[in-house]
Amino acid sequence: MVFETLTSPASQDWASLLDRMFARCEGAYSDITLRGYRVDLESFADWCVRNGQEFLPASPAGVAAYVDNLLERYAYSTIRRRIAAIQFAHRLSDLSSPVGSSDVYLAMRRAGRTKRRRPKQVKGLTADLLEKILEGCPETLSGLRDAALISVGYDTLCRSAELSWMEVEHVDLEEGTVYIPRAKNDPFGDGRIAGLSERTVGLVRKWIRKAGIKGGPLFRGLHAAKLGKGFLETSSIRRLIKAAAKRVGLGDAAKELSGHSMRVGGAQDLMTAGYDTLAIMTAGGWKDVEVVARYVEKASLVRLGVHRPAIQKSSRSRT
Template structure:
């Protein structure tokens, strides 16, 4: 029997520190959540030491998770189990054909169509902007909503922007460097462009916050800017609270998410006649299939 190494005795959590900086914070959170789910399941099923895991154990875990979880979640948990075994230098059970077959059974038993956030339309954005308060929070929120919509940013991209990433152009618009994204982990970046209105909103916010922080959007405490970035959950909370204040019904508020700006702006570009390649460049998409899911709800309006 193979002797368990020191790393196993210390636990996988300490080994996860090696991943810091190589993966996005959201990916790290997902890995931890998924491994903890496997660890808890193992203990509940009488397996005191989940690593190294056998092929049979992982198959049982995947099929059990498939009863209540979406296939995408089950797949993500499989990847997390694989990562732990590699970090701990243990034999990896996830490459076995039985694992592949177990996951195929999960997918066939519970086909799930990806849930898509409601796209924020230009009219929605106008309503969201109109209900923002006359305060520092209102200045920040209007700039975030307006810029996030026009740049088609992900939540993480929007809160990661810094003052140095923004260039005010002679025509009154902005050129913004989005340095890193989910689909661009190496940080090649892409440029986005804004309207004059968005530039004016951002300028008003920057004039208020001054040079206290280099982060483009920062928290506010007792009407003072705080020198740190916002959490990406702030974007989701902002959109939902704006929808509620704008008078949307409860079910409509729930349908909005932090992804609504990105989805809605892409749909708006399609309605205006832009082709897929142009939309992919503007939003930094690498996969046509992912973009196609966002656009399918807009296509029926294109030819009206």
């Protein structure tokens, strides 16, 4: 199916075009992915309107100019994401993408040399922080939920979205395992199994019993101390982690924690404990070794520092 092209974006017809485009994508992509693409494409379309550029199909020169404009305000990772959205729109419209052109290639090279390409790393919620946070969670409904969620996140190295999608039926408390049916890098639902520590099993059991949950979403929102029916939003996961950290006096650390912190901290602790990169990738469902390497970079340096004196001593003994 070929969509009509928009050579006069000032008409604002791009909004209805995006409606039809994303309606086709339902079921093929996650809602989170589609929302992200939509936001990025709306930004590009708005820029096209204000600058008299074609939106779809976009010209190589126009996209290159857009990249140069983004350089003034956005990080390199954001620019890459916006360009990926433009490529997505052309592919879904059966149009030739301008992203592969030399104009856009050179614009992205300029962006990479101008902007810091290294993504900002969130603070890892490592075992020492985990202990403090769990000890500070009260025996209330919200406290039990928060403790169970944070502990599950640390054990399973789950992303916040994976924690949000988790259901009671996915957890086997007798076996101490949880089934993670889908992930950001697992769009077709191959899934993976992750283990839970004895303490985490106990925390999950207490939460389920206190909340009276029989099935459906495992972690839910609370409204006026009453349990919600739907899945807990990822934004809520980020807030509850920060709140739990502040509760035990981790003010500065709390500012740096996010819904991704359990995944980062768990990976760092595995590295420090001596597990290799392949084992960590398997534990967290990673498919890109570079991402894992960046997560555990600091932990690997710490481990290297611990072993370096022994290495140096051994080298001197041979000379």
